[in-house]
Amino acid sequence: xxxxxxxxRFAKKLVELSSENGIVTEARVSDVLAGLKKTTVRNKGLVLxxxxxxxxxxxxxxxxxxxxxxxxxxxxxxxxxxxxxxxxGRPITATTTKDESLIAGVRIRVGDDVYDASVAGRLKRFAExxx
Amino acid sequence: MKAxxxxxxIAIFIPLGLYxxxxxxxxxxxxxxxxITMITEKFGVSVPTLxxxxxxxxxxxxVLYFFAVKPVVKTLDERQQKIADxxxxxxxxxxxxxxAERERAEKIKxxxxxAQKILTEAREQSKEMIEVKTQEAAAQAEAIxxxxxxxxxxxxxxxxxxxxxxxxRLVVSTxxxxxxxxxxxxxxxxxxxxxxxxxxxxxx
Numbered sequence: 001x002x003x004x005x006x007x008x009r010f011a012k013k014l015v016e017l018s019s020e021n022g023i024v025t026e027a028r029v030s031d032v033l034a035g036l037k038k039t040t041v042r043n044k045g046l047v048l049x050x051x052x053x054x055x056x057x058x059x060x061x062x063x064x065x066x067x068x069x070x071x072x073x074x075x076x077x078x079x080x081x082x083x084x085x086x087x088x089g090r091p092i093t094a095t096t097t098k099d100e101s102l103i104a105g106v107r108i109r110v111g112d113d114v115y116d117a118s119v120a121g122r123l124k125r126f127a128e129x130x131x
Numbered sequence: 132m133k134a135x136x137x138x139x140x141i142a143i144f145i146p147l148g149l150y151x152x153x154x155x156x157x158x159x160x161x162x163x164x165x166x167i168t169m170i171t172e173k174f175g176v177s178v179p180t181l182x183x184x185x186x187x188x189x190x191x192x193x194v195l196y197f198f199a200v201k202p203v204v205k206t207l208d209e210r211q212q213k214i215a216d217x218x219x220x221x222x223x224x225x226x227x228x229x230x231a232e233r234e235r236a237e238k239i240k241x242x243x244x245x246a247q248k249i250l251t252e253a254r255e256q257s258k259e260m261i262e263v264k265t266q267e268a269a270a271q272a273e274a275i276x277x278x279x280x281x282x283x284x285x286x287x288x289x290x291x292x293x294x295x296x297x298x299x300r301l302v303v304s305t306x307x308x309x310x311x312x313x314x315x316x317x318x319x320x321x322x323x324x325x326x327x328x329x330x331x332x333x334x335x
Binding site for chain 2: 066068069070071072073075076077079080082083084100103104105106108115117118119120123124126127130
């Protein structure tokens with residue numbers, strides 16, 4: 001348990017080193033991984049796994065995954081990035097994924113937050129409101 | 132019986148007493164001029180013979196008293212005592228019988244009173260029990276009716292809810308299918324752009 005806590009603390013420290021002004025950058029991540037490769041650390045596999053977990057969360061928190069059934073205009077993506085950057089107080093990068101089940105509209109996920117403005121979501125909420 | 136024997140003894144001993152007192156009598160008689168002597172002589176009464184007869188009579192009387200009269204008197208006394216005892220016993224029995232009869236009558240009377248009391252109490256208890264049971268039955272019937280009504284209402288509401296959900300599900304699935312078929316890519320993009328801008332605007 002003590003070892004796990006140490007690993008967690010070390011992984012969090014690596015994540016902090018991987019970000020610059022709260023933003024994870026590829027260059028910093030590469031530096032961290034290179035430094036980690038050179039050093040001898042106990043449970044390196046576990047440390048890397050934990051670091052990956054925290055990194056995925058950090059990347060997810062600064063990425064807005066926009067699910068949409070079709071194409072989305074660059075203007076809409078730009079609006080999403082700018083507004084969510086303002087809301088969360090950190091740079092948010094928008095990426096799109098295709099999801100035909102949404103019928104039309106978008107569903108945006110930032111970290112653990114989900115914003116749904118899809119037809120499927122609205123229909124689902126409508127069905128749930130009927131009881 | 133004692134009186135008889137006493138009278139017999141008196142009859143025996145009075146003449147002896149008279150004879151013992153004869154000198155005084157004789158003197159009195161001599162004083163009156165020997166009238167009695169003349170009478171005795173005239174009737175042929177001899178004093179020694181009379182005394183002997185009296186002694187004989189006394190002896191016979193004594194013998195009779197001790198060997199005949201006394202046992203008879205004793206037997207008679209015993210019989211009389213037995214009769215008295217029997218009478219007393221009969222009287223006591225009669226008294227006891229009367230007492231027993233009275234007690235029996237009292238007990239019967241008390242038993243009748245008790246029976247009447249028990250009967251009255253039993254009637255009252257049965258009446259109360261009937262009332263209680265009637266009330267309980269009415270309450271149970273009311274509870275059953277109320278539960279049945281509630282269950283029916285719940286069932287109705289559940290059915291209504293199920294119907295609504297089913298209708299909503301059908302509407303949603305139908306709408307989704309129709310929209311998926313009917314919306315063109317351009318429509319979808321237009322809608323998605325509008326939705327993205329709406330979300331971006333609402334998030335800010």
